[in-house]
Amino acid sequence: MIVFDQVQKSYQVAGRAIPALHPTSMTIETGEVFGIVGHSGAGKSTLVRLINLLEPATGGRILIDDEDITRYSAAELRAFRRKVGMIFQHFNLLSSKTVADNVAFPMRLAGIYSKADIRSRVEELLARVSLSDHANKYPSQLSGGQKQRVGIARALACRPTILLCDEATSALDPQTTQSVLRLLGDINKELGLTIVLITHEMDVVRRVCDRVAVMDAGRVVEMGSVSDVFLHPQHPTTRDFVFESENVDRDDLQQDLQKAEGRILRLTFKGDATYKPLLGGVARESGVDFSILSGRIDHIKDTPYGQLTLSLVGGDLDIAMQALQAADVHVEVVR
Amino acid sequence: MEVLMENLMGNVDWLEIGWASWDTLVMVGLSLLFSVLIGLPVGVLLFLFGKRQLLEQPVAYAVLSFVVNVLRSVPFIILLIVMIPFTVLLIGTSLGVAGAIPPLVAGGAPFFARLVETSLREVDRGIIEATQAMGANVRQIILGALLPEALPGIIAGITVTAITLVSYAAMSGVIGGGGLGDLAIRFGYQRFQTDVMVITVALLVIFVQVLQMVGDRLVLYFSRK
Numbered sequence: 001m002i003v004f005d006q007v008q009k010s011y012q013v014a015g016r017a018i019p020a021l022h023p024t025s026m027t028i029e030t031g032e033v034f035g036i037v038g039h040s041g042a043g044k045s046t047l048v049r050l051i052n053l054l055e056p057a058t059g060g061r062i063l064i065d066d067e068d069i070t071r072y073s074a075a076e077l078r079a080f081r082r083k084v085g086m087i088f089q090h091f092n093l094l095s096s097k098t099v100a101d102n103v104a105f106p107m108r109l110a111g112i113y114s115k116a117d118i119r120s121r122v123e124e125l126l127a128r129v130s131l132s133d134h135a136n137k138y139p140s141q142l143s144g145g146q147k148q149r150v151g152i153a154r155a156l157a158c159r160p161t162i163l164l165c166d167e168a169t170s171a172l173d174p175q176t177t178q179s180v181l182r183l184l185g186d187i188n189k190e191l192g193l194t195i196v197l198i199t200h201e202m203d204v205v206r207r208v209c210d211r212v213a214v215m216d217a218g219r220v221v222e223m224g225s226v227s228d229v230f231l232h233p234q235h236p237t238t239r240d241f242v243f244e245s246e247n248v249d250r251d252d253l254q255q256d257l258q259k260a261e262g263r264i265l266r267l268t269f270k271g272d273a274t275y276k277p278l279l280g281g282v283a284r285e286s287g288v289d290f291s292i293l294s295g296r297i298d299h300i301k302d303t304p305y306g307q308l309t310l311s312l313v314g315g316d317l318d319i320a321m322q323a324l325q326a327a328d329v330h331v332e333v334v335r
Numbered sequence: 336m337e338v339l340m341e342n343l344m345g346n347v348d349w350l351e352i353g354w355a356s357w358d359t360l361v362m363v364g365l366s367l368l369f370s371v372l373i374g375l376p377v378g379v380l381l382f383l384f385g386k387r388q389l390l391e392q393p394v395a396y397a398v399l400s401f402v403v404n405v406l407r408s409v410p411f412i413i414l415l416i417v418m419i420p421f422t423v424l425l426i427g428t429s430l431g432v433a434g435a436i437p438p439l440v441a442g443g444a445p446f447f448a449r450l451v452e453t454s455l456r457e458v459d460r461g462i463i464e465a466t467q468a469m470g471a472n473v474r475q476i477i478l479g480a481l482l483p484e485a486l487p488g489i490i491a492g493i494t495v496t497a498i499t500l501v502s503y504a505a506m507s508g509v510i511g512g513g514g515l516g517d518l519a520i521r522f523g524y525q526r527f528q529t530d531v532m533v534i535t536v537a538l539l540v541i542f543v544q545v546l547q548m549v550g551d552r553l554v555l556y557f558s559r560k
Binding site: 052054074079080081084092093096097108109139158 | 464479486
């Protein structure tokens with residue numbers, strides 16, 4: 001468990017303290033995939049680097065499994081860092097070492113593993129990330145997705161309990177992003193390790209995270225389960241992110257809404273409700289006619305969800321609303 | 336043909352040329368060795384003490400940087416003369432091959448240190464960060480990540496230093512340093528033996544070309560980017 005207790009970080013610039021992270025308290029549970037989204041400069045990079053103290057905190061306590069890591073000596077901190085894997089946007093592999101040597105590097109640094117241990121662990125990890133055939137290549141001979149998989153294998157070498165991902169998919173194309181995210185999800189399940197992932201793409205959060213914190217200007221402005229934050233965003237920054245990820249043009253949507261007749265409702269449903277043939281039944285019972293103005297059926301991690309914007313004309317609107325709510329559909333009256 | 340050679344190169348004593356070439360090789364080789372042995376750690380320290388680096392030490396950096404700059408800003412011909420008392424103290428003579436080596440190292444080591452500092456700065460900061468995140472200490476970061484990553488740049492630096500030392504070594508002929516430079520000055524310049532001058536210059540050109548070629552090959556071999 002990672003606990004932030006009033007943690008803050010500021011930089012000294014020309015004698016003045018510039019805050020990068022305002023006092024923040026939060027808890028990341030063991031075994032969950034925790035996402036941190038924010039625009040560049042929002043402080044998410046700082047936040048993730050506080051977890052392994054690559055950035056020293058300027059205030060507050062950071063408890064990892066009940067130990068305050070801000071009180072660690074330099075040697076204790078180095079030992080602690082071996083239990084925290086980290087992967088990076090630009091992979092940060094050593095260009096002078098082969099794939100196998102890159103993966104072995106953290107084990108060699110630790111100085112507590114035998115040569116045979118290292119060799120078998122490297123083989124096992126490269127097989128896990130499907131790179132066994134590339135063991136003797138140099139990073140420059142690999143594609144971006146392969147490099148990130150080397151990064152993941154390297155991060156897992158010393159069997160960490162926490163994996164930090166710093167924009168790990170931002171330099172990858174959509175397809176490669178998907179395969180890397182799937183790998184991270186699988187690793188999370190297989191090894192039960194806690195993953196803290198920062199990104200500026202809500203889509204990444206939607207695919208792999210259990211919970212998410214949204215950051216803006218050095219503060220966590222919203223935090224909760226991904227489905228709550230995603231489907232019912234409260235803070236303007238969160239709404240921006242959700243809109244961006246849905247690829248909806250706000251002006252177009254406004255125009256569509258203006259042209260539509262009658263009542264406009266926004267329906268949100270998740271889980272089993274997604275598969276139920278609901279709308280037809282409601283229309284028959286209440287006598288309303290509906291047309292779909294916009295809609296999206298997708299998954300949040302493993303949970304299916306849907307979001308529809310409807311315009312309703314005629315019939316008994318109250319009966320329709322009741323029927324929808326009875327079927328576990330969240331109804332928001334837009335107009 | 337023989338007559339032609341006799342007329343063109345009448346002053347050339349090939350045995351003398353051979354010994355002078357050997358002396359130049361020894362001077363460059365030994366001074367390069369010491370320049371690297373001294374310049375490499377100094378360059379690493381310059382890098383580490385620099386702004387926003389691992390062991391940021393503004394005062395130590397300023398002092399070290401000042402010493403390096405002083406040695407580098409004195410023209411080598413002056414350095415040769417200024418160093419004479421120190422050289423005598425160190426090895427008993429300021430003449431010959433041995434006497435030339437201390438001033439050559441005094442010129443070569445700070446030059447190489449700056450090249451090492453520059454090539455270390457070119458290593459991606461992300462690699463240092465990743466190595467730190469693995470729990471490495473400063474020594475491990477330097478030996479395990481920084482130096483291997485900067486190796487091609489450092490080898491290129493050794494090549495440039497070696498070539499600079501060839502010309503410095505030739506200059507040391509002025510204070511009786513020995514080698515091809517000494518030959519060129521004593522015979523080519525002072526006795527107007529143009530043929531000796533031509534031969535020594537040609538040999539120096541070949542020497543530099545070979546050094547550059549070997550250096551480039553090594554850089555290529557160690558570059559994995």
